[in-house]
Amino acid sequence: MTTVQERSPMPQEREPNPAMTAADRPIGYGRVQRKEDPRFIRGKGRYLDDIVLPGMLHGAVLRSPMAHARLVSIDTTEALAHPKVHAVITGKDLEGLNLAWAPTLSADTMAVLATDKVRFQGQEVAFVVAEDRYSARDALELIDVEYEQLPVVIDARRALEPGTAVIRDDKDGQTDNHIFDWEAGDKAETEAVFARADVVVSEDVVYPRVHPAPMETCGAIADYDPIDGKLTLYETTQAPHAHRTLYAMVAGIPEHKIRVIAGDIGGGFGNKVGIYPGYICAVVGSIVTGKPVKWVEDRSENLMSTSFARDYLMRGEIAATKDGKILAVRTHVLADHGAFNATAQPTKYPAGFFSIFTGSYDLEAAYCSVTGVYTNKAPGGVAYACSFRVTEAVYLVERMVDVLAQRLEMDPAELRLKNFIRPEQFPYKNKTGWEYDSGDYEPALRMCMEQIGYADLRQEQAEKRARGELMGIGVSFFTETVGAGPRKHFDIVGLGMADGAEVRVHPTGKAVVRLSVQTQGQGHETTFAQIVAEELGIPPEDIEVVHGDTDQTPFGLGTYGSRSTPVSGGAVALAARKVRDKAKAIAAAMLETRPEDLEWEKGRFFVKGDPSAAKTISEIALGAHGTVALPEGVDGNLDAEVTYDPPNLTFPFGAYICVVDIDAGTGKVKVRRFVAVDDCGTRINPMIVEGQIHGGLADGVGMALMEFIGFDEQGNCLGGSFMDYLIPTALEVPDWELGATVTPSPHHPIGAKGIGESATVGSPPAVVNAVVDALAPFGVTHMDMPCTPARVWAAMQGRATPPI
Amino acid sequence: MQVTMTVNGTEVTRDVEPRLLLVHFLRETLGLTGTHWGCDTSNCGTCVVLVDGEPVKSCTQLAAMTAGHEVRTVEGMAAGGTLDPVQQGFMEEHGLQCGFCTPGMMLTARALLDRNPDPDEGEIREAISGQICRCTGYATIVRSIQWAAAHPAAETTDQEVRA
Numbered sequence: 001m002t003t004v005q006e007r008s009p010m011p012q013e014r015e016p017n018p019a020m021t022a023a024d025r026p027i028g029y030g031r032v033q034r035k036e037d038p039r040f041i042r043g044k045g046r047y048l049d050d051i052v053l054p055g056m057l058h059g060a061v062l063r064s065p066m067a068h069a070r071l072v073s074i075d076t077t078e079a080l081a082h083p084k085v086h087a088v089i090t091g092k093d094l095e096g097l098n099l100a101w102a103p104t105l106s107a108d109t110m111a112v113l114a115t116d117k118v119r120f121q122g123q124e125v126a127f128v129v130a131e132d133r134y135s136a137r138d139a140l141e142l143i144d145v146e147y148e149q150l151p152v153v154i155d156a157r158r159a160l161e162p163g164t165a166v167i168r169d170d171k172d173g174q175t176d177n178h179i180f181d182w183e184a185g186d187k188a189e190t191e192a193v194f195a196r197a198d199v200v201v202s203e204d205v206v207y208p209r210v211h212p213a214p215m216e217t218c219g220a221i222a223d224y225d226p227i228d229g230k231l232t233l234y235e236t237t238q239a240p241h242a243h244r245t246l247y248a249m250v251a252g253i254p255e256h257k258i259r260v261i262a263g264d265i266g267g268g269f270g271n272k273v274g275i276y277p278g279y280i281c282a283v284v285g286s287i288v289t290g291k292p293v294k295w296v297e298d299r300s301e302n303l304m305s306t307s308f309a310r311d312y313l314m315r316g317e318i319a320a321t322k323d324g325k326i327l328a329v330r331t332h333v334l335a336d337h338g339a340f341n342a343t344a345q346p347t348k349y350p351a352g353f354f355s356i357f358t359g360s361y362d363l364e365a366a367y368c369s370v371t372g373v374y375t376n377k378a379p380g381g382v383a384y385a386c387s388f389r390v391t392e393a394v395y396l397v398e399r400m401v402d403v404l405a406q407r408l409e410m411d412p413a414e415l416r417l418k419n420f421i422r423p424e425q426f427p428y429k430n431k432t433g434w435e436y437d438s439g440d441y442e443p444a445l446r447m448c449m450e451q452i453g454y455a456d457l458r459q460e461q462a463e464k465r466a467r468g469e470l471m472g473i474g475v476s477f478f479t480e481t482v483g484a485g486p487r488k489h490f491d492i493v494g495l496g497m498a499d500g501a502e503v504r505v506h507p508t509g510k511a512v513v514r515l516s517v518q519t520q521g522q523g524h525e526t527t528f529a530q531i532v533a534e535e536l537g538i539p540p541e542d543i544e545v546v547h548g549d550t551d552q553t554p555f556g557l558g559t560y561g562s563r564s565t566p567v568s569g570g571a572v573a574l575a576a577r578k579v580r581d582k583a584k585a586i587a588a589a590m591l592e593t594r595p596e597d598l599e600w601e602k603g604r605f606f607v608k609g610d611p612s613a614a615k616t617i618s619e620i621a622l623g624a625h626g627t628v629a630l631p632e633g634v635d636g637n638l639d640a641e642v643t644y645d646p647p648n649l650t651f652p653f654g655a656y657i658c659v660v661d662i663d664a665g666t667g668k669v670k671v672r673r674f675v676a677v678d679d680c681g682t683r684i685n686p687m688i689v690e691g692q693i694h695g696g697l698a699d700g701v702g703m704a705l706m707e708f709i710g711f712d713e714q715g716n717c718l719g720g721s722f723m724d725y726l727i728p729t730a731l732e733v734p735d736w737e738l739g740a741t742v743t744p745s746p747h748h749p750i751g752a753k754g755i756g757e758s759a760t761v762g763s764p765p766a767v768v769n770a771v772v773d774a775l776a777p778f779g780v781t782h783m784d785m786p787c788t789p790a791r792v793w794a795a796m797q798g799r800a801t802p803p804i
Numbered sequence: 805m806q807v808t809m810t811v812n813g814t815e816v817t818r819d820v821e822p823r824l825l826l827v828h829f830l831r832e833t834l835g836l837t838g839t840h841w842g843c844d845t846s847n848c849g850t851c852v853v854l855v856d857g858e859p860v861k862s863c864t865q866l867a868a869m870t871a872g873h874e875v876r877t878v879e880g881m882a883a884g885g886t887l888d889p890v891q892q893g894f895m896e897e898h899g900l901q902c903g904f905c906t907p908g909m910m911l912t913a914r915a916l917l918d919r920n921p922d923p924d925e926g927e928i929r930e931a932i933s934g935q936i937c938r939c940t941g942y943a944t945i946v947r948s949i950q951w952a953a954a955h956p957a958a959e960t961t962d963q964e965v966r967a
Contacts, residue, residue, distance in 0.1 A: 033895055033896070034895070034898070036903065037894070037895045037900060037903075038895070039903075040900055040903030040906050041878075041887070041891040041894050041895060041900070041903075041906060041910065042838070042878065042879070042881075042882060042891070043836070043837070043838015043839070043877065043878030043879050043881075043907045044838065045838075045903045045904075046837075047837075047840070047904065049831075049837075049840075049841070050831075050837035052832075052835075133828075134821070134823070134824075212938075213938065214902070214904075214938055215840070215842050215848060215850055215902065215904040215905050215936065215937070215938055216840070216842065216902070216904045217842070264902070264903065265902065266840070266902045266903070266904030267901075267902045267904060267938045267939060269938065298844055299842065299843040299844055299845070299848075300844070520902055521901035521902025521903065521904075521939045522901065523901065687898050688898070690898075691898050691901055691939070691940060691944060694940055694941035694942075694943050694944060695901065695938065695939045695940055695941050696941075697941050698938075698940075698941035698942065699938075721843070721844075721845050721847075722843045722845050722847035722848055722936070723845050723847060727936050727938070729932070729933040729934070729935070729936060729942075730928075730929040730930075730932050730933050730942040730945070730946065731929055731930065731933045733941060733942055733943075735925070735943050735946070736941060736943050
């Protein structure tokens with residue numbers, strides 16, 4: 001392990017960016033400016049809504065105002081009579097095409113346009129296609145729908161009570177709102193450990209419903225060509241290839257006749273993984289009208305109907321010795337999946353990777369059980385940088401460790417240090433069967449404590465407490481599991497979670513790399529070029545990264561669950577190494593020597609002992625495509641393709657400490673400082689890694705303090721606009737202070753573990769632990785997010801209720 | 805109805821519906837898609853443009869209301885092929901990721917620096933607090949604007965950056 005310590009340098013202190021001077025620019029890993037930036041800073045990004053096709057029409061969706069109601073009738077006569085309306089599509093029309101229902105990513109079905117009932121507020125009821133977006137919206141007002149209201153199920157805790165309205169009465173044999181039961185770990189063994197433990201603490205811990213809310217909402221442009229039967233679909237998608245395959249399966253259009261194009265994506269965070277009814281309606285609209293149809297949802301539609309996140313109601317328990325050795329963790333979860341089970345996750349894992357709720361600790365036993373239920377809320381559940389539910393797991397265990405620390409009157413950092421998995425235990429098999437690839441936890445937490453000045457802060461806190469001032473220090477330590485994953489264990493609707501990559505070196509030594517994954521701001525065009533640069537010595541600016549077009553890129557499952565670097569990064573590195581092997585054989589032929597007599601240094605092969613006898617990658621590329629007599633079995637090119645099936649998941653980790661001050665008069669929480677020490681293995685571009693961490697930390701502060709999708713008793717969504725769904729601005733977050741340790745993944749081709757979601761996963765417990773720490777003088781042992789001023793003030797009065 | 809306004813230094817006159825929002829006028833009537841749309845409720849700020857030098861949320865202003873005024877969009881920031889220091893600062897300090905909020909953030913920064921060439925961190929955070937970024941956590945945006953303040957003369961030509 002190596003350590004790197006950085007205190008967010010201010011511009012005036014910083015060295016000039018090496019990327020600005022070609023002479024010392026890193027050819028490979030290092031801090032390099034992004035290749036994406038020149039177009040974005042000029043407003044020349046090409047997002048979905050920027051695309052205009054000749055003759056294009058505009059779609060708009062009519063949505064249900066009710067959370068649960070029977071559809072009595074839909075009258076579209078007036079809308080159809082609107083002079084600018086070309087088509088109005090209802091569920092009945094889709095039934096004729098066998099498209100009224102579509103499969104979800106979790107082996108369930110979802111309504112595309114409602115036929116029998118509406119099951120959540122904001123559900124899609126009809127689709128209008130008109131000449132412009134204003135007319136399409138006007139026409140929605142002209143559709144007359146009669147609803148017959150039904151009892152609503154909003155509180156997941158009551159969803160399974162006898163006599164509760166059955167939401168999914170469309171499903172044969174479904175007589176209640178139960179979706180699944182799932183468990184991990186050893187129940188009996190865990191019970192035995194709990195029975196003999198000195199101390200057991202338990203809490204009800206809610207991870208409330210939140211929403212990824214990318215700045216660009218979701219949308220699609222469908223362009224169906226009836227002559228050659230080809231569908232070109234521009235989409236805001238994180239997974240273009242998976243979408244194409246699913247459209248082929250659902251719509252019956254042959255896969256080779258579907259081209260999915262994802263241009264620039266204005267943020268995704270898991271919100272753009274699934275296929276939404278609007279996309280399918282745009283396709284039908286284009287087929288029906290014979291013209292391209294654009295559909296872009298508005299912000300309320302995005303917040304009310306597309307993939308939400310979390311909504312886990314957890315009972316957490318920890319068993320420990322009286323001197324603070326954690327023995328076992330146990331939990332039961334009630335998972336609210338909304339009206340359709342549409343979570344995007346591997347088939348065998350209905351609760352995602354929640355089984356990493358064992359955290360970073362060496363336990364004797366662990367057991368969890370999860371029950372999934374339907375409610376009259378929007379579907380979704382796996383989104384918002386959650387790493388397939390790791391975020392819920394980490395929040396639970398890190399909150400519970402603090403509850404234990406409070407009970408034992410131990411320092412929460414010391415309690416963690418005492419219980420960490422030790423470095424010599426890696427690879428470490430946890431009690432739910434996951435094998436952690438590598439880790440060295442203690443140095444990360446110690447670095448974090450030193451960087452923030454932990455001992456001094458505790459001293460300051462004691463002094464402030466004596467004066468009645470509220471200051472809290474929150475610690476969290478997370479281990480993530482990302483990079484899904486090995487095909488034998490992980491698939492989404494039957495598609496193995498591998499990713500392809502193709503590297504081609506052109507005759508002049510410039511290269512192109514084609515990816516199956518899809519950037520939404522993570523900087524793939526830069527980092528993937530750097531991986532090839534590191535392997536082949538070609539400067540990153542000479543490497544074109546092609547992605548986001550199924551006609552131009554190899555198959556793969558896309559970008560979510562922090563899987564781009566762990567999976568696709570592995571594919572790219574291995575493809576580049578295949579190119580290098582080939583280059584060696586060709587160089588040997590060019591130098592009239594044997595391949596084993598050649599040595600590689602970045603960018604060229606030379607004869608051992610005679611560095612002047614050398615061929616650069618450029619020369620070799622020209623040789624490969626030229627007239628050099630090639631060795632037996634070597635084609636005349638410098639290309640390679642790899643589909644990477646990772647041998648294991650990767651396990652990034654990190655230590656976070658947050659300091660908050662709370663206004664005792666109003667309950668307002670101010671985040672004063674936040675130090676994050678992350679270990680994601682090899683860092684390809686530290687600047688981009690730090691950017692990913694910054695974004696995730698802001699997410700964590702947002703969820704901990706502000707963000708919440710709530711509902712009233714009638715099922716009205718109370719978070720349906722940015723007036724109600726509060727996202728942090730620059731005033732609610734501090735300047736982030738980062739540190740790093742580097743423990744490479746032993747099984748990954750370049751040792752990289754993935755960083756996209758670490759901070760979103762690790763930061764909420766740090767903030768909430770800080771808030772609870774500040775409120776300890778009031779006897780508070782736990783409070784649920786969001787810690788809004790009103791809720792914090794209520795907690796101070798002993799009256800905080802869970803946000804359900 | 806007919807509206808006339810100056811956009812990025814050029815006078816434009818178009819026939820529009822009275823209800824047409826400025827954001828749609830810029831994006832769809834004029835094809836200036838660097839101005840984005842993100843929320844409808846004046847909260848997110850991806851639609852910010854400068855009207856007579858002041859940041860305005862173009863999703864909450866009608867094109868008709870803008871008649872006779874001067875509008876500046878991200879497309880008008882790099883004058884004569886030279887990047888605005890704010891644009892260069894965003895590249896230097898990784899002030900953007902997905903790029904969607906970036907044009908609005910940069911224009912607000914430009915307006916701030918025009919009236920206060922040496923803002924402190926608090927003034928910068930206050931200035932951009934009407935805009936949301938989901939990717940960066942704001943720290944690098946703040947540093948980008950600080951970079952621009954420290955480099956008031958544009959140093960890089962459009963040509964150099966593109967190369």
